Amino acid sequence: MGGGKGGGSSTTTVQKADPWEGQQPYLTDIFQEAQKLYNNGGLAPDYYPGQTVAGQSQWTQDALKMQADRAQNGSPLIDNASNAMNNITTGQALADNQGLNTLNQLSQEDNPYVDELYNRANSQVQADLDGNFNRAGRYGSGAHEAAAADAANNLAAQMYSSLWDKRADAAAQAGQLYNTGVGQQVVASQTGQQLANQAYTDAAALSEAGGMMDDYNQQLINADIDRYNYEQQQALLALQNYNNLIQGNYGGTSTTTGQQSGGSTxxxxxxxxxxxxxxxxxxxxxxxxxxxxxxxxxxxxx
Known part of the structure; x- marks a missing residue:
């Protein structure tokens, strides 16, 4: 039997690897929910609408005001210490030394009360001396005159020297007391800066307490921001977790179709x-x- 012309053969194959049928509805649900989030702006959440930086507490504001007032207005303690040191270094403190002033006055002035006392005492001494020489029959003699002069000089030396020494001692004591006061001013001026700096110390302590309050207030705001951001991302995070749960290779469907041609009838x-x-x-x-x-x-x- 004669036959038609023969030939080779060819095969066309189409393969599909679809997800598992039980998995497909969930994947479709994921894509639909993602589309909804995109349309509703859920993939680009809003910025936190509230205050993001905590305001300064009243303590912090008071501390800053204390420091500013102290820096701008100074301290009377420093002013007094500066004036005291200036008086000492310029010599004004010595000019006001009452002890030195009294000594200078005593060296330049006579005291009329002392002279009156001396005159009374000398009259009494001379009267006694005249009586003695008169009874001895030598009144008016050279010895009488010499004795009278010596008695007057001794009495003057005793009275004026004693009085001068007392006044000099009083003046020296006044000078010592004044110098002690000047020394105390020097010590006070040295501690004045420490006392004045106490204002800064108090302000710093108040500022530290205010800083702790500021940090606490900022933590409260940060907690609100974190809660707000979590709520903004909650739907997207839930969708991501949902997507992670349904992922995986659970098997698939593979279909092959073919067509063969060639050979004679x-x-x-x-x-x-x-x-x-x-x-x-x-x-x-x-x-x-x-x-x-x-x-x-x-x-x-x-």
Whole structure:
């Protein structure tokens, strides 16, 4: 039997790897919810609308005011200490020394009360001396005159020297007391800066307490910001967690389709006949041969 022209064969295969059927509805749900978030602005959350920086506490404001007032207005303690040191270094303190002034006055002035006392005392001494020389019959003699002069000089030396020494001692004591006061001014001026700096120390302590209050207030605001940001991201985080749960390779569906072409109709019929003959032989006898021929012809057409 002659046949048509023969040829080769070709196969076209299309493969699909879809997710598992049970997984597909959840994936579709994820994409739909993501689209809703995008449309509603959920993928770009709003900025926190409230105050993000805590205001200064009243303690901090008071501390800053204390420091500013102290720096701008100074301290009377420093002013007094400066004046005292200036008087000492310029000599004004010595000019005001009452002890030195008293000594200078005593050296330049006579005291009329002392002179009156001396005159009274000297008159009494001379009267006694005149009586003694008169009873001895030597009144008016040279010895009498010498004795009178010596008595007057001794009395003057005793009275004026004693009085001068007392006044000099009083003046020296006044000078010492004044110098002690000047020394105390020097010590006070040295500690004046420390006392004046106490204002800064108090302000610093108040500022530290205010800083702690400021930090606490800022922590409260930060907690509100964190809560707000969490609520803004809550839907997206839930969607991400949901997506993470349904991910994974749970299997898939693979489909292959193919088409074969080539060979002649005659060849196909012959091939089908051979196949039909095989079928007929399995049945056996003349009936089997007839059935095999019909089956083979039909197979060959396909």
């Amino acid at each position: 005659v060849g196909n019929v012959l091939g089908g006949g051979l196949s039909g003959a095989g079928i007929g032989s399995m049945i056996g006898g003349p009936v089997g041969a007839g059935i095999g021929a019909i089956a083979g012809g039909l197979l060959g057409l396909f």
